[in-house]
Amino acid sequence: MARRGSAILLPAAAILAGFALGALVLVATGKGPLAMFQAMLQSVTGINSQAGTFNPRYIGEFIVQAMPIMLTGLSVGFAFRTGLFNIGAEGQLMAGSIAATAVALWVKAPPGAHVALALLAAMAAGGLWGAVPGWLKARFNVHEVVVTIMMNYIALFLNNWAVVALFQSADRIKTAPFPASAMLKSPALSALTHGSRLNWGFGPVLLSLVVYWFIIEKTAFGYSLRAVGFNKDGAEYAGMKVKRNIVLSMVIAGAFAGLAGAVITVGTFSFGRALPAAEGYGFDGIAVALVGANAAIGIFLSGLLFGMLKAAQTLMQTQGIPKEIASIIQASIVLFIAMKYGITHVIRKLGPSRPGEER
Amino acid sequence: MPFVIEMLDIVKLFPGIRAVDGVTLQVEQGSIHALLGENGAGKSTLMSLLFGLYQPDQGTIKVRGAEVRILDPNVANRLGIGMVHQHFKLVHNFTVTENIILGLEPRSGLVIDLKRAARRVRELSERYGLQVDPEARIEDISVGMQQRVEILKMLYRDAGILIFDEPTAVLTPQEIRELMGIMRRLVQEGKTVLLITHKLKEIKEAADTCTVLRRGRLIGTVPVAGTSEARMAEMMVGREVNFHVDKAPARPGEVVLRVERISVRNPKGLLGLRDLSLEVRAGEILGICGIDGNGQTELIRALAGLSPLESGRILFKGQDLAGRTVKQRSDAGVGHIPEDRHKHGLILDFRLDENFVVHSYGAPPFCRAGILDFRAIRANAERLIAEFDVRCGQGGATPARAMSGGNQQKAILAREIDLSPDLLIVAQPTRGLDVGAIETIHRRIIAERDKGRAILLVSLELDEVLDLSDRIAVLCGGELAGVVDARATDENELGLMMAGSGREA
Numbered sequence: 008m009a010r011r012g013s014a015i016l017l018p019a020a021a022i023l024a025g026f027a028l029g030a031l032v033l034v035a036t037g038k039g040p041l042a043m044f045q046a047m048l049q050s051v052t053g054i055n056s057q058a059g060t061f062n063p064r065y066i067g068e069f070i071v072q073a074m075p076i077m078l079t080g081l082s083v084g085f086a087f088r089t090g091l092f093n094i095g096a097e098g099q100l101m102a103g104s105i106a107a108t109a110v111a112l113w114v115k116a117p118p119g120a121h122v123a124l125a126l127l128a129a130m131a132a133g134g135l136w137g138a139v140p141g142w143l144k145a146r147f148n149v150h151e152v153v154v155t156i157m158m159n160y161i162a163l164f165l166n167n168w169a170v171v172a173l174f175q176s177a178d179r180i181k182t183a184p185f186p187a188s189a190m191l192k193s194p195a196l197s198a199l200t201h202g203s204r205l206n207w208g209f210g211p212v213l214l215s216l217v218v219y220w221f222i223i224e225k226t227a228f229g230y231s232l233r234a235v236g237f238n239k240d241g242a243e244y245a246g247m248k249v250k251r252n253i254v255l256s257m258v259i260a261g262a263f264a265g266l267a268g269a270v271i272t273v274g275t276f277s278f279g280r281a282l283p284a285a286e287g288y289g290f291d292g293i294a295v296a297l298v299g300a301n302a303a304i305g306i307f308l309s310g311l312l313f314g315m316l317k318a319a320q321t322l323m324q325t326q327g328i329p330k331e332i333a334s335i336i337q338a339s340i341v342l343f344i345a346m347k348y349g350i351t352h353v354i355r356k357l358g359p360s361r362p363g364e365e366r
Numbered sequence: 367m368p369f370v371i372e373m374l375d376i377v378k379l380f381p382g383i384r385a386v387d388g389v390t391l392q393v394e395q396g397s398i399h400a401l402l403g404e405n406g407a408g409k410s411t412l413m414s415l416l417f418g419l420y421q422p423d424q425g426t427i428k429v430r431g432a433e434v435r436i437l438d439p440n441v442a443n444r445l446g447i448g449m450v451h452q453h454f455k456l457v458h459n460f461t462v463t464e465n466i467i468l469g470l471e472p473r474s475g476l477v478i479d480l481k482r483a484a485r486r487v488r489e490l491s492e493r494y495g496l497q498v499d500p501e502a503r504i505e506d507i508s509v510g511m512q513q514r515v516e517i518l519k520m521l522y523r524d525a526g527i528l529i530f531d532e533p534t535a536v537l538t539p540q541e542i543r544e545l546m547g548i549m550r551r552l553v554q555e556g557k558t559v560l561l562i563t564h565k566l567k568e569i570k571e572a573a574d575t576c577t578v579l580r581r582g583r584l585i586g587t588v589p590v591a592g593t594s595e596a597r598m599a600e601m602m603v604g605r606e607v608n609f610h611v612d613k614a615p616a617r618p619g620e621v622v623l624r625v626e627r628i629s630v631r632n633p634k635g636l637l638g639l640r641d642l643s644l645e646v647r648a649g650e651i652l653g654i655c656g657i658d659g660n661g662q663t664e665l666i667r668a669l670a671g672l673s674p675l676e677s678g679r680i681l682f683k684g685q686d687l688a689g690r691t692v693k694q695r696s697d698a699g700v701g702h703i704p705e706d707r708h709k710h711g712l713i714l715d716f717r718l719d720e721n722f723v724v725h726s727y728g729a730p731p732f733c734r735a736g737i738l739d740f741r742a743i744r745a746n747a748e749r750l751i752a753e754f755d756v757r758c759g760q761g762g763a764t765p766a767r768a769m770s771g772g773n774q775q776k777a778i779l780a781r782e783i784d785l786s787p788d789l790l791i792v793a794q795p796t797r798g799l800d801v802g803a804i805e806t807i808h809r810r811i812i813a814e815r816d817k818g819r820a821i822l823l824v825s826l827e828l829d830e831v832l833d834l835s836d837r838i839a840v841l842c843g844g845e846l847a848g849v850v851d852a853r854a855t856d857e858n859e860l861g862l863m864m865a866g867s868g869r870e871a
Contacts (some may be wrong), residue, residue, distance in 0.1 A: 225737055225738060226736050226737055226738060227727050227728045227732075227733040227736055227737070227738055228736060230720070230727050230738060231727070231728075233716075234713050234716065234724065237713045237714070237715040237716065238709070238712075238713045238714065238715070240709050240710055241709065241710055241711065241712060241713045241714075241724075242713065242724075243672065243692070244670070244672065244692070244702070244704050244710040244711070245692075245713075245724035245725055246671075246691065246692035246693030246695075246696055246724075246725060247693075247724075
């Protein structure tokens with residue numbers, strides 16, 4: 008129980024410290040922190056506490072921000088449970104985005120099936136993009152961090168090439184609009200949230216959270232993945248298929264990220280986009296997984312937190328608060344969490360040699 | 367005789383434990399003083415306090431009559447205290463001399479005066495009878511010789527007090543005897559030796575005085591000459607100890623494992639095991655002995671299916687194991703207790719109940735349609751914990767990491783025996799365990815033999831191999847040096863075979 012207690016307590020402390028630091032920076036620049044917290048409250052609840060108004064569009068946009076980073080968080084977390092550091096969620100996401108665009112533009116299918124195909128294709132493409140570093144790791148022991156970082160660039164430029172060359176973008180920035188059958192868009196949800204971009208994407212996201220929890224905690228496969236993550240040698244001695252698990256883990260991690268690409272492309276947007284640079288969903292996912300301790304419920308909660316920070320940025324700007332403050336808060340939360348690992352590590356190293364550890 | 371070291375009423379607290387609790391240790395100038403105790407008795411902590419790695423919470427330390435505060439190992443060095451660590455700290459591609467002068471290189475101008483240093487090393491080596499070649503590279507010399515380089519390092523720094531931390535763990539019996547001779551020579555030359563060990567025989571052979579610790583407390587300091595081994599063991603453990611392992615004569619049955627001329631590569635890609643043939647029958651224990659790194663690991667890995675064979679074949683119950691995975695072998699009845707229980711035997715971050723099913727998690731009753739049945743996993747843990755007397759604070763939910771070494775080993779034993787294997791590979795089953803746990807595990811291994819299992823025991827502890835085995839195979843340089851009847855051999859013969867001379871196969 009003590010372990011579970013500290014698993015909640017430490018991230019909570021890091022989050023509080025992050026907000027405190029953000030407020031401090033704000034005060035140092037000569038602004039009161041109250042406006043910042045009001046902006047954050049408004050971005051989550053839609054309630055403007057100064058004007059006393061309520062606009063549900065903010066809630067919708069907040070959820071739209073949280074959805075993809077929960078998925079990339081699941082991607083990073085899943086690989087991490089097998090002892091792999093997946094820096095490539097960004098690239099896997101873009102691979103998924105390309106696949107979703109292709110299905111949306113090129114495949115003709117009835118409304119429900121069309122969008123389902125787009126999502127599945129995105130997961131397959133993301134999985135494939137994850138399989139490459141997984142296979143290289145298992146077969147040749149090439150470090151996955153290096154490969155995934157490189158593959159992020161490949162995916163980015165592949166995407167930009169595809170938008171122009173494959174999808175025949177007229178303005179070289181975005182593709183033709185998708186047919187309605189291929190999209191997660193919902194006029195009803197949009198109307199409910201006063202014209203926000205809220206869409207059915209939260210369905211696959213919630214389902215993914217449950218699937219993640221189920222695989223990791225309940226299945227024999229998840230058990231062997233965790234064994235490999237904790238102790239690769241021990242798992243090998245026990246007769247587990249370590250290499251197969253490494254590849255499969257990266258495939259599943261890639262599928263989660265690929266799905267995020269689809270949720271953005273056929274949910275938030277309605278066309279494929281060429282991008283000047285990576286949008287940072289992959290890196291947000293690292294932060295989400297880290298703060299969420301690689302657990303499904305933790306990733307859900309920290310996804311909401313970081314979604315809120317992203318969503319609050321525009322509001323903060325309208326209040327005259329630099330939106331970078333939100334980035335500072337996000338970064339310092341990650342730093343404090345990382346310090347937590349560092350501190351416990353240092354304590355363990357310098358700490359007493361207990362009886363039994365002697366010799 | 368004056369005391370050269372006095373540690374008076376020392377207390378060292380670690381969170382939740384009094385690691386050293388009011389211990390007084392007085393060491394006479396020019397003596398060999400042994401420090402005896404089980405794992406966790408506080409020996410290493412006490413020596414770390416003397417060497418400046420920790421500070422005592424209470425008590426005083428006097429060196430040559432003067433009170434000192436040893437804040438770090440540099441202070442210890444200046445006081446003439448040197449430590450020969452259990453794991454040598456040598457640079458492998460440097461020569462002996464280069465290793466010895468590291469940190470205090472004699473210079474002439476800008477260059478290191480290696481000649482002068484080598485001369486001094488040679489003088490010291492001759493004076494103390496160490497027979498070390500100053501020009502030899504560390505990677506080319508034996509482990510025993512490397513240890514002498516460590517001793518020379520201390521002598522080069524004019525250490526008057528030498529602490530040996532479990533120095534015999536890596537040596538052959540002959541090398542151990544030589545080391546004892548070296549220690550006596552050191553003492554004759556006016557040095558003082560502090561010997562940390564849990565091996566009574568060595569104390570009896572070499573030490574003048576023995577201080578016994580148990581659970582951080584001083585049990586007593588006795589003259590070795592007037593104290594029996596049994597008495598010292600009793601002081602160490604707190605009760606009478608039965609050294610002898612009782613076992614009935616073996617009744618060997620069918621050949622369960624037949625190893626035919628196998629060769630196996632080590633991680634460096636060299637043949638670590640060459641042309642080895644062995645057989646183990648049901649109901650017998652075949653002990654494998656040899657100096658560490660002479661092919662034991664390669665043999666175990668080949669049998670378990672972790673390393674491929676370069677040539678030869680392994681027959682288990684008459685069937686060739688070629689191409690069978692680790693899992694298939696364990697399913698077929700090969701149990702394996704790995705030599706490194708933390709790295710290979712357990713998933714330390716898993717709970718105990720999860721560790722019990724590392725082989726069987728994928729099949730009923732623990733798993734149905736890919737989904738784990740935690741109720742069955744917990745029930746399995748309860749059964750094994752009761753049957754094998756595994757002590758753990760929270761039952762099956764205890765993190766494996768939080769358990770004592772002895773109980774971790776009992777858990778692994780329970781898991782592997784529960785597979786009811788026809789062949790049980792047992793590697794280093796009692797390394798680092800205390801006497802009580804060793805007794806339990808030895809009894810269990812013999813009980814398995816008597817149930818008709820074939821047991822292959824690999825151990826670096828010669829006593830263990832001699833006590834448990836029915837037949838003993840000796841490995842040297844990756845080859846079989848011979849197989850002998852355990853009742854008709856002794857340490858001497860085995861030691862000679864381990865060193866590559868002696869009886870032919």
